Every structure is written in structure tokens, then in C-alpha cells.
Amino acid sequence: MSKTIVITGAGGVLCGALAKALAKQGNKIALLDLNKDAAIQMADEINKDGGDAVGVEANVLEKESLVNAKDEVEKAFGKCDILINGAGGNHPLGTTSNPFLEAQDLINKNEGFKTFFDLDPKGIQFVFNLNFIGTLLPTQIFAEDMVGREGCSILNISSMNAFTPLTKIPAYSGAKAAVSNFTQWLAVHFSKVGIRVNALAPGFFLTEQNRTLLTNSDGSLTPRGNQIIDQTPMGKFGEPEDLVGTTLWLCGEGASFVTGVVVPIDGGFSAYSGV
Incomplete structure (x- = not known):
């Protein structure tokens, strides 16, 4: 049975891949993104491939924007x-320059060093x-209409660094840990009204946000990229399609008794001790 699926951040590489896969299952896809052009472009790609999608501008930090987006979605798909x-995502202002603090760092006056x-x-x-x-906020806006209806669920995007924080990015690690905790809390809170809540915890995937951090202009790995691959038992970065199988499972009837789980999709990174 076709469902109406709303995806925030849908103009990006990973969520765009999920949108295309879910559209191929016959679902109606509403792609929400702050960048309206990116959302519309992704929707156009889905529609040209025989799917049913609409691109909608939405700021996930502004309730009014999300209410307007919800109105557009309901007019299009219900x-x-x-x-x-x-x-x-992450931000440079929440990132340290080095993974470990050394005493001499306190007197480093180089521009941009943090x-x-x-x-x-x-x-x-x-x-x-x-x-x-x-x-x-998107959950507040879109989940209220799910109450008491069959087959409704929420899928959050956490990260493997919610399990073990990565060096240099305390803000992002802490924020994703909050997403994982919220996923569990919400799963319990919504358990009596028929809404399942789960999350993916992706490992390292090359996206436009991290490409320059992990690879050089010639495609070779940076020192941090090499460090990640060395700590990933499967020895590679994930591909967007690697998220599809788990997403289809958690959003489908096959996971009808699954709620409150955070599934790592990381090539074994979170399981590896380094030895």
C-alpha cells in the first residue's frame, strides 16, 4: 500500500538516495529541504523515473516554516x-583543530586554530x-496526524559517533547522542498510539559536507580518511545505497514490532576495538 513519506534534508546525497528507493516502492515522497532548488531537483529526478514526488522548502528550525510545508504536503499527497x-550536519565553530589537547596548543596563535x-x-x-x-520540531508538526493510524512510523538519523564520540567534533557527537536518546524516549512515549520510532546510525559515507575532510583533490585519502578506513573492518566508506535495506525494513510492515532501536550501518566501525 502506497504511503506518504516526508523526508527532511532530502536535497542531500544520503536522504536523496533514500527518497529514490522509497519512491520505487510506490510511495509518495515529499522532499523537504532548506534549499528549495535542491528539493525540487531531487523530486524531478524521481518523477522522471516514474515516481511520485514533490519538493518543498522547509526550515527544520522554524515551526511556521514546517507548518507551511505540511500544508503543501497535504495538498499534494494527504x-x-x-x-x-x-x-x-556539523559546523567548523564546533570543531577543534587537533584531536588531543597539548600544552603548547594554549599558546598557538595561528589564525583559525581552535x-x-x-x-x-x-x-x-x-x-x-x-x-x-x-x-x-518536524516530529511535533507531522506526527500528530499519525496518532491512532495504522502503519505510521518515524525514522531518525543518528550516527555511529553517538555510541562512541569522534575526536575533534564534540558538538556533532553530543547532538547525535541526543538524537539516539530522543529516539528511544519517543518510541516509548508513542508506543500506545501506534507510532513506531527508530533510527539509523550511519558510519562514514562520503558526502559534500565531509568530502574535503576525508579526501584530497586527487581522490586520495587525507590522514583522517586513512585513519577511518584503518578502523573500519570492511575497509571502505559506505555508499548511499547501503542505507536503503535497513530503511525499507524499518519503514515497512516487516518491522511492525520494532521500535526504539538505533541501527549502526558502519562497516563494523563501532564494533572494532582497533586490536
Whole structure:
């Protein structure tokens, strides 16, 4: 049975791949993104491939914007059956320059060099809001219509660094840990009204946000990219399609008794001790 699926952050690489896969299953896809052009372009690609999609501008940090987006979705497809909270990301102001603090770092005056003590609270707040509040607000707007209806669910996007924080990115690691915790809380809270809530925890996937961090201009790996591959038992980055199988399962009837789980999709990264 066709469902109406709303995906935030849908103009990006990973959520775009999920949107295309879910459209191929006969679902109606509403692609929400702050970048309206990116959402419309992704919707056009789905429609040209025989799917049924619409691109909608939405700011996941503004309730009024989300209410307007909901109105557009309902005019096009009806009430939301499945919400995928895919909007998120990091920010340089919430990132340290080095993985470990050394005493000499405190006297480093190089432009742009940041220790933990230099992190900008506004940058930290931006990252936390984008990932956590950007999950909470769409859920408030779209999940109310799910109450008491069969087959409705929410899929959040956490991260494997919610299990074990990565060096240099305390804001992003903390924000994704909050998403995982919220996923479990919400699964319990919604358990009596028929709404399942689960999350994906992707490992390392090459996206436009992290490509320059993990690869050089010639395609070779940066030191951090090599470090990640060395710590990933499967020895590679994930491909967007690697998220599809778990997404289809968690959004489908085959997972009708599954709620409150956060599934790592990381090539074994979170399971590997390094030895």
C-alpha cells in the first residue's frame, strides 16, 4: 500500500538516495529541504523515473516554516504516514583543530586554530539545534496526524559517533547522542498510539559536507580518511545505497514490532576495538 513519506534534508546525497528507493516502492515522497532548488531537483529526478514526488522548502528550525510545508504536503499527497528526520550536519565553530589537547596548543596563535577553550558557543548551539531541535520540531508538526493510524512510523538519523564520540567534533557527537536518546524516549512515549520510532546510525559515507575532510583533490585519502578506513573492518566508506535495506525494513510492515532501536550501518566501525 502506497504511503506518504516526508523526508527532511532530502536535497542531500544520503536522504536523496533514500527518497529514490522509497519512491520505487510506490510511495509518495515529499522532499523537504532548506534549499528549495535542491528539493525540487531531487523530486524531478524521481518523477522522471516514474515516481511520485514533490519538493518543498522547509526550515527544520522554524515551526511556521514546517507548518507551511505540511500544508503543501497535504495538498499534494494527504497526511504523512512516515517521517524521516534527515536534516543535520556539523559546523567548523564546533570543531577543534587537533584531536588531543597539548600544552603548547594554549599558546598557538595561528589564525583559525581552535582548542576546546576556543569553541564558539554559538557554533555549538547551531550544531545541537540543527540535529536535535531539527528532529524534534518536524516530529511535533507531522506526527500528530499519525496518532491512532495504522502503519505510521518515524525514522531518525543518528550516527555511529553517538555510541562512541569522534575526536575533534564534540558538538556533532553530543547532538547525535541526543538524537539516539530522543529516539528511544519517543518510541516509548508513542508506543500506545501506534507510532513506531527508530533510527539509523550511519558510519562514514562520503558526502559534500565531509568530502574535503576525508579526501584530497586527487581522490586520495587525507590522514583522517586513512585513519577511518584503518578502523573500519570492511575497509571502505559506505555508499548511499547501503542505507536503503535497513530503511525499507524499518519503514515497512516487516518491522511492525520494532521500535526504539538505533541501527549502526558502519562497516563494523563501532564494533572494532582497533586490536
